[in-house]
Amino acid sequence: MKKILILEDEAQSREMFLRCLTFEEFSSFAAERDSRGVELADAQPQACGCELVQSVHRG
Numbered sequence: 001m002k003k004i005l006i007l008e009d010e011a012q013s014r015e016m017f018l019r020c021l022t023f024e025e026f027s028s029f030a031a032e033r034d035s036r037g038v039e040l041a042d043a044q045p046q047a048c049g050c051e052l053v054q055s056v057h058r059g
Contacts, residue, residue, distance in 0.1 A: 006030040007037040007050035017049065 004026050008014040014030045021028035029045075031037035037050065 001025070001027045002047070003043060003045040004028045005037060005040055005043070005045040005048045007034055007048065009033065009051070 004021055006014060006017045006021075006028060008017060008030060009032055011032070014032065018028050018030055029040060029043070031040050034050075037048075041048070
């Protein structure tokens with residue numbers, strides 16, 4: 001099963017992404033902050049979806 005990491009600071013958008021990915025039978029997990037996303041990336045997801053502008057890091 002492919003793992004997908006979502007980085008999204010808006011809770012409603014983050015939950016929508018997770019529901020859609022779960023429906024499509026992807027293993028997905030999410031982080032609210034970019035710093036937490038870097039920690040979760042240790043799980044080696046096959047794909048990552050994120051905003052281009054985050055609270056601390058950009059790009």
